Amino acid sequence: GENVEQHPSTLSVQEGDSAVIKCTYSDSASNYFPWYKQELGKGPQLIIDIRSNVGEKKDQRIAVTLNKTAKHFSLHITETQPEDSAVYFCAARPDRGSTLGRLYFGRGTQLTVWP
Amino acid sequence: DGGITQSPKYLFRKEGQNVTLSCEQNLNHDAMYWYRQDPGQGLRLIYYSQIVNDFQKGDIAEGYSVSREKKESFPLTVTSAQKNPTAFYLCASRRGANQPQHFGDGTRLSIL
Numbered sequence: 001g002e003n004v005e006q007h008p009s010t011l012s013v014q015e016g017d018s019a020v021i022k023c024t025y026s027d028s029a030s031n032y033f034p035w036y037k038q039e040l041g042k043g044p045q046l047i048i049d050i051r052s053n054v055g056e057k058k059d060q061r062i063a064v065t066l067n068k069t070a071k072h073f074s075l076h077i078t079e080t081q082p083e084d085s086a087v088y089f090c091a092a093r094p095d096r097g098s099t100l101g102r103l104y105f106g107r108g109t110q111l112t113v114w115p
Numbered sequence: 116d117g118g119i120t121q122s123p124k125y126l127f128r129k130e131g132q133n134v135t136l137s138c139e140q141n142l143n144h145d146a147m148y149w150y151r152q153d154p155g156q157g158l159r160l161i162y163y164s165q166i167v168n169d170f171q172k173g174d175i176a177e178g179y180s181v182s183r184e185k186k187e188s189f190p191l192t193v194t195s196a197q198k199n200p201t202a203f204y205l206c207a208s209r210r211g212a213n214q215p216q217h218f219g220d221g222t223r224l225s226i227l
Contacts, residue, residue, distance in 0.1 A: 102148075103216055105157045
């Protein structure tokens with residue numbers, strides 16, 4: 001099955017700096033890559049996603065890039081703020097048979113933004 | 116408001132007991148999922164269901180059971196066979212095959 005690796009596991013940045021989280025995946029059938037933000041005691045919330053026919057997508061201070069050849073995708077957060085502090089998860093979804101719709105998650109990155 | 120409701124937020128179980136976690140959605144979503152979250156391990160899939168009266172095992176189904184008798188409900192039972200049930204349990208749903216998954220706010224299960 002699909003295997004998603006996520007790095008780093010923890011990331012500390014100063015307010016106003018940029019943060020980058022990277023993920024790799026193994027299954028070439030994966031064609032959808034969402035990113036989730038999870039605050040303490042809550043469920044993950046979708047913050048941005050990208051499909052395999054697009055190389056980059058941006059939404060205000062967050063952006064995601066995808067390199068299908070190298071099988072990696074990244075989350076970029078610019079002008080970080082303390083409220084960006086949370087755990088971030090990447091995921092991949094293979095377009096394959098009976099697992100259609102199933103997501104495979106990375107292990108998460110704890111982002112801390114210091115004021 | 117439309118959403119995914121998990122209850123209770125906190126649950127305590129005595130050893131040897133079965134407990135059932137509730138997940139209800141009023142989004143008219145077809146597929147529903149149960150994940151287990153442990154520190155540093157990300158989200159691991161327990162069971163999922165793409166339509167009513169049908170469900171598939173995920174990666175860590177042993178010691179768990181589910182049912183999908185109604186589209187809006189997907190309860191998870193943690194049986195006494197699950198030797199390490201203490202974890203944060205998340206339910207998710209999505210509308211169609213090409214749609215994103217959305218999550219509830221979880222149930223934290225602890226052993227007394």
